[in-house]
Amino acid sequence: MKKTGWFILFCALFLTVNLWILSKGDIGLIKTYPFKSLGQITALLGTVLISFEFFLAARLKFMENWFGGLDKVYHAHRLVGGSGFALIIYHPLFLIVNALPNIKAAMNFVLPSSILSYDYGILAFYTMFVLIFLTFYVKLPYHIWKISHIFMGVPLVFMLMHMLFISSDISNYMPLRYWILGISFLSLAAYIYKRFLYTRFGPRYEYIITQVRQVESVTEIVMKPVWKKLEYQAGQFAFISFENKWLSREKHPFTIASSPDDETLRFAIKSLGDYTNKLEVVRAGDKVAVFGPYGQFGEKANTTLKDQVWIAGGIGVTPFLSLAKYLSVRGNTGNITVYYCVKNMNEAMYAEELSRATANPKFKILNFCSDVDGRINAETIVKQSGDPKDKLILLCGPGGMTSALSQDFENRYHVPRRNIIFEEFSFLGT
């Protein structure tokens, strides 16, 4: 896991604290008015985190590089968003305590009054509260939750107005003012890009479906480029949106299951909910907008000479289809053992395709059926394929399986964390 992103965020927070201290002509003031000071610093740090949150949400390429893949960016987004909001909660709270026992002054931080600059802050706080509440405490279907989440731009605008109009020590110290307003306006730009420009000007490629195959609950879709081909690495994913009158245009992330050498793109999609259940309506000839590529799941596997162990759970096989095809033909790689874990062999629709990789003697494919063999665990893998300490381990599958296995490899078999690579098939965490 790359740490650059966390380091940069830490530096931004550190800079903020220092600028805030500098904004106080006299440091003793922090001690004299402790609640006021806490109210200020929570607001500043919360603002930096929330601004960063919008950069994390804008699917920016450099963010992927900083965090090691878009799924890790969204993981950071969850943490930063939650902690940013928690800090923002303490901002009015400390100011209320500071104002006591003057209840009227304290109430100005809770309910809108005639003071516009305060009111913007209050509106920002309550709108963000509602949206975070829907994220954390209400279990909405993803596409409905996503619509609510788009409105995160509203508290951002209120937050900006609040900062522009409020008069306090902070607004008097220009370096701090420019820093905080600067990153907040940049985050507004990131929001505008993601919301209004990404669909047209983002990394968009036009494709047309050439083949659709339905096997049990999996729809396999093959498509060819209309103009330009998407260049990607084996193991990456893309957001796709179908132009089909029976389907909504929402973009969903799916791993590219073809090899970068192929002219066509292939996706294997399992029916798991509202949208994926309807995918049987797509037909050859339908247009598709493909946004990507994203993710860095295959990055090390594509380049390392180490031995590798790949563990695929169910539809989590998709990145390995791409990697196996690509590396078995191309790469000079170490030995690669692939565990394809399914419930029973009827579900192992890609077993045959994977076994074609064994034309390259470095590949070994092992099918693992939980109905017969029980749940796969690190011990079984170590018994069959030897000491994992110096191997690269790739995991993709249901959240429970990947986290249990990666913990076992790390704690019991001392595989360094950097050699355990996993992809979550959900941005909301497991």
Added chain:
Amino acid sequence: MTIKTITTIALINFAVVVGMIIGWSYAVKSNEIQVTVQPSASATTSAKSANPFAGVPQDLLPQKIEPAPSGGGQKPVSKPLPTPAPVPASGPAQDNRCIVTIQGKRYDVTQLRTTHSGGDIFACGTDMTNTFFGQHNQSLLDTTMQQYLIP
């Protein structure tokens, strides 16, 4: 501890504090009503009847003794000034002025109540040094505020 737990704790803290001050402000309001129906209470000072804490027993109110910032900058001095809250009756019973104390001096903020950009937050008859310096600095006190100073 997950990020959701941290947010939940913060929200509970917020709910408790806000719940308490809303409860408190209701208690204060009902006490104010009692004060206005008892004409004898206004005999002390009308400034007191505009005080949101009027009628609340003093020992129930949080007592704040603040270090009073000295002139030029907001440097606190080591010896806190005595807190003359509430301001004792100074005029006739019909005195409708709102008087607050900042750094030991008395200011008549009656007009300011309607024009103050921070709203009518004045607790008439109390020492508002802390509240004032919570939002403003010494220079505002030395300049704009001088027009409200009671000589």
